[in-house]
Every structure is written in structure tokens, then in C-alpha cells.
Amino acid sequence: MTDSLLIRAVKRHRGRLAAGVALLCLHQATEALVPVAIGVVIDRAVATGDVRALLISLAGLAVLFAVLACAWRFGSRLGYGAAEREAHLLRVEIAEKALDPRGQRSGLRDGELLSVAAGDTEQAVEAVRAVGLTMAAVTALLVSAIALVVVDVPLGVGVLVVVPLALLGLQRLAPLLTRRSDAQQAALAETTATAVDLVTGLRVLRGIGAQHHAAQRYATASRHTLTQTLRTANTKGVHLGLTTAVNGLLLAAITGVAGWLALRGEITIGELVAVVGLAQFIAEPVQTLGWCVQLFATARASAARVTRVLDAPPAIRPGDGSVPPPAPERLVLSHISYAGLTDFGLHLKAGEVLGLLAHDARDAESLLALLAGNVAREDYRGTIAIDGAAVETLDIAEARRVVLVEHHHVTLFEGSLRSNLGGGPEPELLAAVHTAAAEDVLTSGLDHDLVERGANLSGGQRQRVALARAIAADPPVLVLHDPTTAVDAVTEALIADRLAAGRGRDDRGTLVITSSPALLRAADRVAVVDGGTVVAEGTHDELVAAQPRYRETVLR
Template sequence: MNGHPTTATGLLRRALHRHPRQLGAATLLLSLHQACEALVPVAIGVTIDRAVSTGSVPALLASLGATAVLFVVLSQAYRFGARHVVAGWFTETHQLRVEVAARVLDPHGLRGTPPTGELLSIATNDAERVGRVVEAASLVVAGTTALAVSAVGLLTISVPLGIGVLLGAPLLVGLLQLLSPWLTRRTATQQEDVARTAGLATDLVRGTRVLRGIGAEDAATERYRRTSAAALASTLRAAGAVGTYRGATVLGSGLFLLAVAGVAGALALDGAMTVGQLVTVVGLAQFLAEPVGLLGFAGQKVAEARASAARVVGVLAAEPLHPTGVPPLPGPGRLELPALGFHVEPGRTTGVVTTDPADAEALVALLGGRRAALPGELLLDGQDVAGLDPAAVRARVLVEPHAVVLFEGTLRTAVDPAGAADEAALRTSLTAAGAADLADLELAVADRGRSLSGGQRQRVGLARALLRGPDVLVLHDPTTAVDAVTEGEIAAGLARLRAGRTTVLVTSSPALLGRCDRVVVLREGAVVAEGPHHELAGRPDYAAAVLR
């Protein structure tokens, strides 16, 4: 639907297909390295038979020279092969992270969006594990090459030994792969539990002040303790599976080595091979543990990559929250919610007061596109938003949420991320947002605005929204973290800067509501009253929600 692979296997295949140069070079060079490694015992055996046993100095010098060349080739092949592996691995990881970020930021949204912390885990840890499939693929070919060269070397010495290696090595690798599905399941469960814990930790850190305010620290701590304990248990189970897999690899390769060396020793005692050939066979038998280990390591990484690929595909191939629609026609910016009997007059400032905070959250989620509008539920200038292009709707209707998020940078980039506004416009927006005291536009702003106070973050977020100057601006409780004097300044600044434009204030602030042309009161999903603030102040339910 969106051009992305829809299965974990498809994602892994694409990762291999879109890096042909790095994968090809890495496979060729690492295979050359493994072939040279396998030839080292052969070179030592030839040196013993042709130089040491005969006492020939020229033969010794020639053998040493050839061995030196062999070591130079194998070392350089590994050096450049590893470089191509890392290049392909990191390039795929980067591309996956960009794709995940683009999918998350897509105006069409995601249906069933995971928590922020879990998305972060998918975009970092899971993307990296998927990228390692490039390494695993090159190691599979390199390990197979080493086994093939070793088998050929043994065949030239002893046909039974060579046949034994050709039959035994694939059998051993096949038996090890029987553990792969079990390892994949354990790894997938561990990654899900860790991501869930990371998401919960992110939410708790962001909501620390709220939790303290309502006295819910103990409940939150207990919830995190349970989630963390589950993540620990699944991590230990996954580590046990990895340990079992690696142990089986070491045990299997050790038994294989023992069998080959035992047969070679028996043949040497019978005089069927020379001393040099015996050394070659024993050396190859010892070396066989390396390619078998490489194949086992590659199998482990493929299992981890497959589990992570399933999680990445879950984001990339997720159904969009908003279907593709047509651009809205130009209009004055009239919003209507027919089911609520609620409308926003264009060019006016409308206040919205809810007796239940959940109603305010639901309204803001609908206007901001965090919830898909049902057919006929929300109209923009008479057009059904459910059939409009979400990106175009957001360009006209801007919703500044209550929880302000700022990126790391300076005050200038926090207010104007696009860098398109001049200094005069920046300062006008800051003044209207009651942030004229933040005079230094080059002031450093930490990630999420941690270097600013709560009130400063809120005012900077408001200034950012005002600078955009959208046709319709929706603000949700934009002054909860400021004092009464600053709140009055913001109310005056909003009235001045948004004069003649459509503005919706979902708030319980008397200072802001007093500046509204009209205030609508919502209760249980319906309009129960509307009028100027000073007239509604006489209603008990309105006074209970607003006056403080």
C-alpha cells in the first residue's frame, strides 16, 4: 500500500538487494580471507614435507615467501572486507531509521501507533539488528567458502576425510539451525518487553510533575517495577537461548574436530600420510571450528534480524490513520461539528469550555488529526474533513497541544524550525506569547526544552504556533504554567495578533475566555450553553469549571 515490504522476510531480502556493491565486495573479500585462512595449514604441511624434511634451503625460502604473501593477502582481504560489511550494515541501518521516521511523521498517521519509547526502540535497536543481515549474509558465504577449501585440501590428502567434511559440516550446520526458530521467538519477546519498558519510562519521566501533583508516584513506580521485571525475565530467557545456541555451536565444532583429528591420527600411524600431511589435517581440523562458528554466529544474527524486521514492518506497513483525500478548497476557516451542534465562526475567536477534561482531549485529538474523523463528523468550510488530504488540512488548521515538545537547538530554531522568518516576525510572535523576556534568540535550548522552565516552554511553543499564522489556530490550555500577569499579557497578545483570523481556545482560563468573541460549553459530547464569557459566568457549571 505504501511501497514498503509487508513481511519480515521481504524486509530482509530488500536489505540485501539494495546494497549490491557493499555486499558483493564484502562477500568476495571475506571469502578470500577465509580461503587463505584455510590454506595456512596446507602451506605449513607443504613446508614441512618439501623444505624441513629435505633440508632444502631454497625450498624453505620459497615456502616462507609464499606463506608471507598468503598472510598479507588474508590480512588485507579481512581489512577491506570488514570495511565493506560495516558500510553496508550502517547504510542499511540509516536508511531504515529514515524510513521509520518518515512513516511516523507522515501526515496520514499510523493506525494503532505504538508508544513513543517503543517507536524509538524500533527506530534504533531494531533498525540496527536488521542492518546486520548484510554482515550475516557475507559471513554465510565466507564460512561456506572456508569449509569448501578445507574439504578440497583434505580430499587431496585423504578421500574419506574430505568426504567426511563435505557431509559432516552441512549436517552440523543444519542441526544448529533447528534452534533458530526458538531463538527468534525468545529474541522477539525480549525486544517487545524492552521496548515496552522503554516507552513506559519515557512517559513516566515526561509526566513526573503530574504524577507528583496527583500523588501517584507509588502506583507509577509499582507499574514500572512490574514491567521492568518482565523485561528482565525475557532478557534472561533470550540470553539463555543465545548461550545455548553458542554452546551447541562450540560443542558441535569441537566434536567434529575431534573426529577429523582422530581419523587423521589413525591414518598417520598406518603410514598412509606423511608428517606434513598430518600437520595439515590437524591444522585444518582445528580451523574448521572457525567457519562453523561463523555460520553459527550468522544464524544467530539472522534470527535476531528476523525478529526485529517483524517489528519494523509493523510500523512501515501499518495502515494509515487518515486515507488519502483531495486538497480542501480555499475558504475563510469555518469549522463545524454537526453531531455536537458546534461551529466556529471564521475570523472570530471562539472559546471552548468542557466540564470533563476528557471531552477537551477528544476534541483536540479530532481537530489535530490524532484521531481519524468519521464521515460528516468534522467540516472545514463545508467540506467533509474525512475526505480531505490530511497534510493540506494541517496546513490550514494548526493545533498546538498542551504538552509542548521542543527540539535541541537555539531559541530561534525552537520558534522557527524552518528558519524562514525574519527577526522582527520572531520577536512579534514572542511578545504576543508573553515571552518578550526571552530576548536572546541564540539562547541554547536543550532537547525537549529541559533547559527552560515549564512556563518558558509553554510560551515558546505558543510563539512557534503564532509565527506559523495558520488560517485556523487551535490552542489547548496554553497558559497553565504561567502567572496571572503573564496570562493577561498573552490574552492581549493573542487578541492583537490573531485579530480577523479564526482561533479556537480550549481552555478554562478566565483571562483568555474574556477575550473570546463567543464561548461554547461542552458537556458529555454536546453543546449545553454558548455566549460571551461575562454572561456565562452566572451558570453554576460554567463557574465551577472556569472561575478560580
């Protein structure tokens, strides 16, 4: 599968690559002919003193160098263009895979996906460039060998035999280079993922005083990456050193043979100059081929990681059905067993605001994962129905259009407040801001600029903007998880009243998973989850009077 990705990359840009390879091959052929042309000039013009032949030769050299320069410029441009376009396409494919609502089972964390998208794509597309460079280097060697054959047949044949054997010997290091490069990229991805995790949870780490332990963890990961990088660099250094040694030996051998032939009078001075020039030039394509071995090895290692993401199966396999018309019970969970949930049952009626208190936070997380459609059907038992239709029979986009899960973790983006709220009609956005009691954010209206992650807002403001965004989406079923933990009691009571008034109508259903007494009091009904199942239902006041543990939890 790794090689198929590289082959696909080459095929996808075959037109641009074909033109680029042709120009690069022309460049290498003309560059190989430079010492040959100089040798001809010496024999035909300099040695004979023919001024006319010298002027014609100089003009020919000028044309040769013009073709050489233009071919390199435009051939390289086409090669780099094809590589950059392929890197862009791979990044888009990875982004689509990462953002697929069905999820993916690559087993990579967010930071690792970021590393694959940013680093491995750049490494993998080097194979596209390496194709052109390899063909150009082979062309240079063939032209040089033919020129040497014209001068002396054994000399040319020797080059044609020795160079391929040397390259085959150097190729033996390619598997080791691939393994070392793969280990390096994996270590780098792990370090990036650790950094992303630490930056994301920095506030929590500081709150519990664990930042020093986290820094040590990152330092350990970074040292491992450094070790892997140095191992890869050492292997590449050995390969480069061997390539340089082969070049030196080849240059010495060709020059020595040519000098011996010149002393014997079997070749002219011009031919000697041409052979020495070709011997020096041959070092360049041999070095290029050695470098291409490294490029292909690194590209294969990175392509394997890219393929792991692109070929990862979806985490869930939903159906393709549409959500039926609104039912009296918008959401029904029956006999659910998943993670800590056991024989769990819950129903949300149209027009109802349902509060849910989970004594174990893990039960709440499991319920949210189920409702968000992040759990494969084979991973849980029981049924989940939206408007009477089993969720596994529905198209996932359709299901998520009806059921919107707003997690406790707030994610805001750089841009205007309007864009972060979804960019709908202004009256609806302002109404959502009012329901979330977030008017204090409107310092510059809906065009108020937010920086990345909403860092120019307080924690409470970020939470209320996220709540306003969920309300502005106006989904038929809205699931909120602890939406007011960062606001004061007065604001929390205001949000509870406005949320109940705004959502408790028509065919809308709202599930609020929280321990907030203000939100639970505003709910039409409250369900209590303990031990993975619903153990009690009723209004907030009824549960406070009848359930000591409930009372202790919400009124602490």
C-alpha cells in the same frame, strides 16, 4: 514480510556486499590453505634439506598471509559498511513513518517506536553481515574438504557429509532462538516505553505522590525484561555449547584418523601436519556458521518488529484536494458524534476569536483530536468543513496548513529560541513573543539557547514560548488548548488582550478551549459544551449572568 525486509536489505547493498563476500571468501580460502602450505613446506623443503625450496616456500607463505590479511580487512569493512548504511536507512524510514502526518496504526507507543528505531534496526541488519560470514565459512569448509580429499578421499568425503548434517541439527534451534529473541526485544521495548512515559509525566507523578507506584511499575517491567533476556541468553548458550561440542568431536575424529593413516605410512609427515592443521581450522568456520544461525534468528525477530512499523497502515486516509479560498465561516462542525461528543455542532467565523468551555475535559480532547486530523473518517459521524470543503477530501498537509492545533502539552527542542519559534523574519518573531507576553525570555535575544524540553525555562515561560511559536506561524485558523494555565493572572489578562487584538482581524479565525475567565472575556463569543454537545452560546458576561454552572466553573 519479515524475510522480504531482509532480502530487500541484501539487494539494496548488493554491490558492496558482493565485493565484501568475495574478499571474505578469499580470506577464508587462503586461511584454509595455510596448514596445507605448511605441510608442503615440510615435505618439499624441511624433510629434503633444500634451502632454495625453503626460501621460495617462505616467500610464498608471506604472500599468502598478505593476501589473507588484506582480504579480511577490506572484506569486513565492506560488510560492516553495508550493515551500518542499511541501519541508517531503516531508522530514516521508521522516523518518516512515525512523523507521517497521517499517523500509523502499528499499535506501538512512543517508547516502543524508539526501541525499534534504536535497537531492532541494529539487530535486523546483522543479517546483512551474516550473509558474508556464511558464504565465507562455507568457502572455508569446501576448500578444507577438497584439501582433505587430496590427502585421503574417505577423510575428505566424511567431512563433506558430517559437517552439513551437524549444521542441520544445530539449525533446529533457530526457531526457538527467533521466538526468544522476539520476546526479549518486545520486553525491552515495553520497558523503554514505560521509562519514556514515566520521565515525561514525572512532574505530575510527583505532584500526586505516585512516584513510588511508578517506580514499582518500572521495576516490574525491568524484571520481566531481565527474565526474557536470561531465557534468550540460556538458549544461545546451549546453541553455542552444542556447536563447540561438534567442533571438538570433529577435530578429534579427523586428527585420530590422520594419526592412524600416518602410522600406517599412508600419508607423509607433511600431510599429517596439514590434516591436523585443517582439523583445527575447520572449527572456526563451523563456529562461525553456528554464530550465523544465531544472527539470522535474532535478525528475523527484529525484522518482524521493524516490518510491523513500516507496514502499519496510516491512521487516516485523507483526500488530495486543496483548501478553497477563505470563506465567511472558516471552520464548521456539524452533527459530530465521536467519543463523548454527541450531535456536536460548532462554527468559527472569519475574524472571530471564539472561546470554548468544556465541562468535561474529555470532550475537549476529542474535539482537539478531530481538528488536528488524528481521527480516521470512519471513526466519527457528521461533517467537518474547512472553508466549505469537507476535511476528508483535502490533502492533510493542506488542511493542517490552514488549521493549526496547539495542544496544552508543550514540546520545546534543544537549540536557540529563534529555531524553536520557527525561524521566520525577526520582526514577526518579536511580535509573536510580544503577543505571548514572553519578553522575559529574550535575555539574550532570539539567539537565547534552550536546553532539551526547555528545561532552563520556567513552566510559564515554556508555555508562553509555545504560544508565541503558534502565533508566529500565523495560521488562518488557530486552535489553542489552555494556553495560559502556568502564568499569573496579570500576565494571563495581558495575553488575552493581545491575542484578541492580534488575531481578531481580517480572515483569521481563533478557537481557544479554556476555562480562563480572562481569555473567555476577551473572546467575541463563547460556546459551552456539556454532555458532548453545545448547550449555550453568548459573550462571557452574558453566560456569567445566565448560566450558574458556567459562572461557577470560570469564576471559582
